[in-house]
Amino acid sequence: MLKAEPRRQSALTRIFNPKYIMVYATLGVFLVIYLFGALMYGDKGFTTLRTLTLMFSDNAYVGVSAVGMTMVLITGGIDLSVAAVASLTGMFVAYGVTVLGLDPWVCVLFSLAVGTALGLVMGAAIHYLNVPPFITTLTGMFMARGVCALISRESISIDNPTIDYLAGLKWYIMRLQDGEWVKLKPVAYINLSVLIFIAMIIIGTIILQKTRFGRNVYAIGGNEQSARLMGLPVARTKVLVYGFNGLCSVLSGIAYALYVKSGWNLALQGSELDVISCCVIGGVMLSGGVGYMQGMLLGVLLKATIPAIITFNGTMNSWWAKIFTGLLLLLFIIIQRVVVASSDRAKKTE
Amino acid sequence: MKAKLNRETVVRSKLLWAVIAELLILLVGFIMRPDFLSVQLMTLADGSRVLFGTPIDILNRSAEITIIAMGMTLVIALGGTDLSVGALVAVSGAMALKFLRWDVLEYPTPGDYTVMPYFLVILVPLAVCTLMGAFNGLLISKLGMQPIIATLILMVAGRGIAQITTNGKQFTTMYTPFQQIAQGYFLKLPMPIIITAVVILGVALFTRKTSYGMFVESVGVNPNASRVSGLQSSRIILIAFMITGFLSGISGLIYSSRISSCDSNNAGINNEMNAILAVVIGGTSMSGGKFSLTGTVIGSLIIQTIVTLVYFFGVVSEAIMAFEAMIIAVVIVLQSEPVRKFFASRKRSRASATGGAVRA
Numbered sequence: 001m002l003k004a005e006p007r008r009q010s011a012l013t014r015i016f017n018p019k020y021i022m023v024y025a026t027l028g029v030f031l032v033i034y035l036f037g038a039l040m041y042g043d044k045g046f047t048t049l050r051t052l053t054l055m056f057s058d059n060a061y062v063g064v065s066a067v068g069m070t071m072v073l074i075t076g077g078i079d080l081s082v083a084a085v086a087s088l089t090g091m092f093v094a095y096g097v098t099v100l101g102l103d104p105w106v107c108v109l110f111s112l113a114v115g116t117a118l119g120l121v122m123g124a125a126i127h128y129l130n131v132p133p134f135i136t137t138l139t140g141m142f143m144a145r146g147v148c149a150l151i152s153r154e155s156i157s158i159d160n161p162t163i164d165y166l167a168g169l170k171w172y173i174m175r176l177q178d179g180e181w182v183k184l185k186p187v188a189y190i191n192l193s194v195l196i197f198i199a200m201i202i203i204g205t206i207i208l209q210k211t212r213f214g215r216n217v218y219a220i221g222g223n224e225q226s227a228r229l230m231g232l233p234v235a236r237t238k239v240l241v242y243g244f245n246g247l248c249s250v251l252s253g254i255a256y257a258l259y260v261k262s263g264w265n266l267a268l269q270g271s272e273l274d275v276i277s278c279c280v281i282g283g284v285m286l287s288g289g290v291g292y293m294q295g296m297l298l299g300v301l302l303k304a305t306i307p308a309i310i311t312f313n314g315t316m317n318s319w320w321a322k323i324f325t326g327l328l329l330l331l332f333i334i335i336q337r338v339v340v341a342s343s344d345r346a347k348k349t350e
Numbered sequence: 351m352k353a354k355l356n357r358e359t360v361v362r363s364k365l366l367w368a369v370i371a372e373l374l375i376l377l378v379g380f381i382m383r384p385d386f387l388s389v390q391l392m393t394l395a396d397g398s399r400v401l402f403g404t405p406i407d408i409l410n411r412s413a414e415i416t417i418i419a420m421g422m423t424l425v426i427a428l429g430g431t432d433l434s435v436g437a438l439v440a441v442s443g444a445m446a447l448k449f450l451r452w453d454v455l456e457y458p459t460p461g462d463y464t465v466m467p468y469f470l471v472i473l474v475p476l477a478v479c480t481l482m483g484a485f486n487g488l489l490i491s492k493l494g495m496q497p498i499i500a501t502l503i504l505m506v507a508g509r510g511i512a513q514i515t516t517n518g519k520q521f522t523t524m525y526t527p528f529q530q531i532a533q534g535y536f537l538k539l540p541m542p543i544i545i546t547a548v549v550i551l552g553v554a555l556f557t558r559k560t561s562y563g564m565f566v567e568s569v570g571v572n573p574n575a576s577r578v579s580g581l582q583s584s585r586i587i588l589i590a591f592m593i594t595g596f597l598s599g600i601s602g603l604i605y606s607s608r609i610s611s612c613d614s615n616n617a618g619i620n621n622e623m624n625a626i627l628a629v630v631i632g633g634t635s636m637s638g639g640k641f642s643l644t645g646t647v648i649g650s651l652i653i654q655t656i657v658t659l660v661y662f663f664g665v666v667s668e669a670i671m672a673f674e675a676m677i678i679a680v681v682i683v684l685q686s687e688p689v690r691k692f693f694a695s696r697k698r699s700r701a702s703a704t705g706g707a708v709r710a
Contacts, residue, residue, distance in 0.1 A: 078498070080623075125683070131683075132637070136682075139679050141623075142675035143671070143675035146668070146672020148668075149666055149668030149671070150669040153666050153668060266668070269619070273502060317513075317514060320510065321510070326507025326510070334493065
């Protein structure tokens with residue numbers, strides 16, 4: 001049996017592989033905007049590690065959800081139900097803990113089961129019934145929001161020692177000074193949400209890059225028909241991707257619940273599009289087949305930088321953040337178009 | 351006789367399912383409350399007699415979604431989607447109220463006045479929304495962007511623009527001609543019904559009496575083939591998005607007139623989702639091609655009838671979404687390809703067994 005020897009590439013060609021061009025574009029724009037912030041507000045502490053870790057912890061719930069969304073988008077689908085499922089999770093935990101007096105872990109496990117099951121059902125409807133993902137997940141979103149309102153229309157605060165403990169967990173970033181570890185000044189720390197985010201990014205990257213399942217995801221996004229003809233398990237992969245996304249939405253809901261310590265049926269309204277825009281800014285293409293977790297991570301950071309700069313400015317209206325995010329999306333889509341057009345041209349001339 | 355399952359019959363059978371669903375929901379309403387279908391003449395305070403009743407209410411309340419869904423039908427028939435309509439509704443309302451009050455600090459009390467001429471109050475929001483539609487259309491037709499992402503830009507930025515227009519404040523107005531847009535009556539019917547009827551008629555005439563409708567279907571089925579055969583697909587796409595923007599503007603004026611105020615956070619929220627659902631329930635496929643304006647109107651009525659019916663049960667407004675989702679899920683599953691094929695094959699086998707007496 002002949003075994004193909006993998007062609008060794010030098011580290012440089014591997015790093016500057018043209019397939020990462022979108023990730024580098026995001027990195028470039030992020031650095032430009034960060035540098036702008038650093039030059040304008042460096043004296044006010046924009047460049048401190050504290051600002052950076054706060055950007056992480058304020059957006060961890062978006063990022064966790066974006067891990068699942070990245071995978072769904074790579075298959076060429078879309079999931080609009082993520083924010084509604086996250087909000088439902090918060091409601092489950094809040095209602096279960098505060099009103100029913102259940103153990104928080106029971107509520108978390110229940111939410112995980114419900115979210116994953118909803119994802120699997122939606123995936124099955126998309127694949128077997130051939131309903132467009134947009135419509136299926138829209139129905140899922142309506143369902144989750146509706147159930148949320150059926151449970152309670154009022155915001156329920158979570159009052160539980162376990163949740164308080166989890167929300168209060170902080171790992172301070174230390175530095176070595178005169179032979180002993182002291183807290184950085186101004187204090188910078190990461191909390192549980194950030195840890196979940198980082199863990200999910202690592203898990204997502206491993207699944208996408210190192211497993212057969214991940215390769216199937218890319219193959220389906222590239223061309224579903226070809227993937228089926230090649231004998232890849234299209235049905236199983238698609239259904240599992242939506243299930244995984246459901247799981248990520250629940251984890252995002254838990255991260256959000258830890259962040260605000262309450263459950264509300266209107267929480268995270270419209271946040272599904274924040275998640276999608278993070279992915280798009282990070283170079284994940286909605287047409288499927290293209291995208292990396294690393295790019296998405298940069299997308300989340302880039303999207304977090306804009307409100308940070310507006311906060312540091314102090315005089316600007318916070319609604320400008322929405323307009324700047326819109327402009328950023330426009331910029332990235334244009335970059336994507338240019339990249340796709342030029343690579344198409346390169347392929348034609350080859 | 352062998353049943354032919356061509357596109358025509360497919361669309362018709364989807365429409366049929368939608369009509370059946372609407373009738374069933376109305377029947378449920380009628381059984382629950384016998385006065386569900388009754389319409390009476392009622393005398394208003396100023397002595398004029400107007401029609402009143404649940405069916406009128408359903409038609410009245412569905413106006414905003416029906417109007418948007420008319421444009422959305424064209425966009426979806428082209429194989430696209432427009433996510434920005436809800437944000438445009440907010441922009442339109444904010445612009446109108448801005449022109450009515452101009453500055454709440456200069457004109458602190460809401461009253462029966464307008465600061466800018468009334469025609470500007472109506473025309474500027476419509477023009478701005480049409481321009482925003484054109485922006486969407488240009489991104490899609492000239493830059494070749496995917497409609498979902500291109501319209502996502504304005505969906506995100508639109509509400510910011512609306513907020514900045516009114517400086518984040520909620521303006522209220524008592525200006526009678528503006529309030530008449532949604533609260534007035536004409537021909538014994540609430541004004542929104544009349545406006546909706548005019549819009550439906552306008553879009554139907556424009557698409558069915560000119561060649562535009564056929565061009566839309568052609569581009570929706572195969573953009574490349576249409577371009578090669580000489581259709582200016584970019585212009586056709588641009589017009590569809592401009593129409594949708596314009597109609598969102600009208601819808602925004604109706605909404606802000608209904609509440610006599612502007613609410614940039616909540617105006618038109620989920621309108622894009624409801625409009626897309628109305629179109630899909632009405633039998634127009636998300637993958638583009640043939641479209642049915644009648645189907646869209648029925649789809650929009652289905653959504654509003656469910657909402658009204660569930661209100662009767664005393665369910666809180668946000669929870670309605672769960673019931674909406676369930677019924678829509680049933681309709682969509684019934685309309686989905688495998689299920690329809692299953693029914694078609696059963697009918698066909700029965701037809702061959704009875705010597706072709708039953709048509710599929």
